[in-house]
Amino acid sequence: MKIAIIGGGAAGLFAGARLREGNVDVTIFDGNEKLGKKLYITGKGRCNLTNNCDRDEFLSNIVRGEKFMMSSLSAFLPQDTMDFFEERGLRLKTERGNRVFPASDKSSDVIKTLERSCRGCEIKLNEKVKDISFSSEVFKVVTEKGKYIFDKVIIATGGKSYSATGSCGSGYKFARTFGHEVVEARAALVPIRLADNVLGLEGLALKNVTLHAEADGKKLSQFGEMLFTGDGITGPIVLSMSSLINRAGKISLWLDFKPALSEVQLDGRLLREFENAKNKNLSNVMHTLLPKNLVPFFLQKAGLNGEVKVNSVTASMRRTLLGYLKHFPLAYKSLYPIEAGIITSGGVNLSEVNPKTMESKKQVGLYFIGEVLDVDALTGGFNLQIAFATANACAKAIIKEV
Numbered sequence: 001m002k003i004a005i006i007g008g009g010a011a012g013l014f015a016g017a018r019l020r021e022g023n024v025d026v027t028i029f030d031g032n033e034k035l036g037k038k039l040y041i042t043g044k045g046r047c048n049l050t051n052n053c054d055r056d057e058f059l060s061n062i063v064r065g066e067k068f069m070m071s072s073l074s075a076f077l078p079q080d081t082m083d084f085f086e087e088r089g090l091r092l093k094t095e096r097g098n099r100v101f102p103a104s105d106k107s108s109d110v111i112k113t114l115e116r117s118c119r120g121c122e123i124k125l126n127e128k129v130k131d132i133s134f135s136s137e138v139f140k141v142v143t144e145k146g147k148y149i150f151d152k153v154i155i156a157t158g159g160k161s162y163s164a165t166g167s168c169g170s171g172y173k174f175a176r177t178f179g180h181e182v183v184e185a186r187a188a189l190v191p192i193r194l195a196d197n198v199l200g201l202e203g204l205a206l207k208n209v210t211l212h213a214e215a216d217g218k219k220l221s222q223f224g225e226m227l228f229t230g231d232g233i234t235g236p237i238v239l240s241m242s243s244l245i246n247r248a249g250k251i252s253l254w255l256d257f258k259p260a261l262s263e264v265q266l267d268g269r270l271l272r273e274f275e276n277a278k279n280k281n282l283s284n285v286m287h288t289l290l291p292k293n294l295v296p297f298f299l300q301k302a303g304l305n306g307e308v309k310v311n312s313v314t315a316s317m318r319r320t321l322l323g324y325l326k327h328f329p330l331a332y333k334s335l336y337p338i339e340a341g342i343i344t345s346g347g348v349n350l351s352e353v354n355p356k357t358m359e360s361k362k363q364v365g366l367y368f369i370g371e372v373l374d375v376d377a378l379t380g381g382f383n384l385q386i387a388f389a390t391a392n393a394c395a396k397a398i399i400k401e402v
Helices: 010-021 037-041 055-060 066-075 078-087 107-117 170-177 236-245 263-275 282-286 292-302 315-326 382-401
Strands: 002-006 025-029 062-064 092-095 099-102 122-124 129-135 138-143 147-150 152-155 182-188 192-194 205-215 218-228 232-234 251-256 328-330 332-335 343-348 366-368
Touching: 002 010, 002 138, 002 147, 002 170, 010 025, 010 107, 010 382, 037 107, 055 062, 055 066, 062 066, 066 382, 078 092, 078 099, 078 382, 099 107, 129 170, 138 152, 152 170, 170 182, 170 343, 182 236, 192 236, 205 236, 218 236, 232 236, 251 332, 263 315, 282 292, 292 315, 292 328, 315 328, 366 382
Parallel strands: 002 025, 002 152, 025 122, 152 366
Antiparallel strands: 092 099, 129 138, 138 147, 182 343, 192 232, 192 332, 205 218, 205 251, 218 232, 251 328
């Protein structure tokens, strides 16, 4: 039996490795000059390849497709992914937030491990697939260089983000060819643009803050780190929030700079700071509560004069300060475009795919794995684990049939 895998990224390579374990005849097509091009830049070049948590916690981090993923994830947990790589000589480490990285901090080592595991697969690089059709019980795959016949085809083309790595949405076209519905692709895990002028804050990082959002009436929050860009905000909590709000129409954002303190506790701290600096300017006291570069922007938003002496600050002004420290409004403008997304939200409609085998319900012998599916999760290694789990389910089903 001859199997074609369209796409040599995380899902495609993992499926190839698993199929070779079953001595299946595999050909991997990729339009790039090398395999794993998107993997290479994942995690800022370090490759956060999974999250070392249990199944239930993992499922709670899936934004779209949680129910669909229960079967394949139960059969291939994050620990199984870790075992796969470590058994093949790649040392791993777990960092804050259960994020798993290669001990070398090099994504290239992850790619090399996958490439070695795919020995025996025929690899066709710089060969973009143009068309896939089915007739007379076989698939015909047409590329820029030739025509091929296969018994089964696995679509592992990824989404539409980072098109420079080859993620151009071609998998959606192939899916539609076989009658599949494709949920509109949206940017996921992207920075957020603000209508506020934050140019002077570019590069400023904030830790231990909570970003809140109200999206079409639904309240959401993310705690952790973020930073300002030239026209907005980014960082872990912002990227995660972008995935939660990317299909909402009406969005408002605000920050809690002191989430560990209640309003009463924070008011007590303000009073103590004021008592110790009665003759200083308000802006100087605010430096004890916020990063120095942020204070002018904060006071401007709050409508307060930083030159006012602390002993002249009224109870009303203090209440305003307290309110803005706990509920600092950010003027939402838009998400960054899909090109900037770490992953894509949307893809092949999950109701048309068998969650246990990843086989199409519309075309026997056609499979979808990884980001081409309408599944996405928060940042932290969850999306690569989804790629590995769906690839594993697909490969196991094919080997069983063979």
